[in-house]
Amino acid sequence: MNWRKNKALGQAGTGLALRTMxxxxxxxxxxxxxERLLTSExxxxxxxxxxxxxxxxxxxxxxxxxxDRDRGTKFAAYERHNVxxxxxxxxxxxxxxxxxxxxxxxxxxAAGADRIGSSSIPGFWVKRAWLDPVSPPPIARCLSELLxxxxxxxxxx
Numbered sequence: 239m240n241w242r243k244n245k246a247l248g249q250a251g252t253g254l255a256l257r258t259m260x261x262x263x264x265x266x267x268x269x270x271x272x273e274r275l276l277t278s279e280x281x282x283x284x285x286x287x288x289x290x291x292x293x294x295x296x297x298x299x300x301x302x303x304x305x306d307r308d309r310g311t312k313f314a315a316y317e318r319h320n321v322x323x324x325x326x327x328x329x330x331x332x333x334x335x336x337x338x339x340x341x342x343x344x345x346x347x348a349a350g351a352d353r354i355g356s357s358s359i360p361g362f363w364v365k366r367a368w369l370d371p372v373s374p375p376p377i378a379r380c381l382s383e384l385l386x387x388x389x390x391x392x393x394x395x
Contacts, residue, residue, distance in 0.1 A: 292319035295358045300328045317344055322358035329371045 296316055298308045308326060316324050324344055326335045337344035338357045348354040355363040368380055 292316065292321050294321065295323045295325075295356060296321055297325045297327060300326060300330070302330065313344075323356055325354075327369055329369075332370060334366065334369055 298312065300308055305328070313324065313326075320339065321344070322339045324337045326337075328334060335346060336348045336354050337346050339345075351366065353363055353365055363384070365380075365383075368375055
């Protein structure tokens, strides 16, 4: 079964659908780590099921097998296509990096900050402590902090 059929069936595969063919890369086979540029024919297949533009915000959770690609090839593609925010979360080393576009380039920000806010999604932020997979806080507490006090909400006793 080829890669396109795998994607159509919802099976795992990787690829970047960005604004131009030059930025689109895919594995040669579903298990292959090497990437190649898509052909014009491949690109036409992507037009219908995928958006032909880059996202505004990307959060990448690193895995040991893809970390170099996420920090290198993907980062360069997102930079080239004006992604406004690229957050790289490293759950093994807890070395998180946060980038936002300032003019033509992504610039790292929030180094060591306890609270990281998104410039591309108004009102969205996370606490660095929430990103520790070994001792994550309760989801309800995080949501309560994110949403803040709401008018008309009564407390349960």
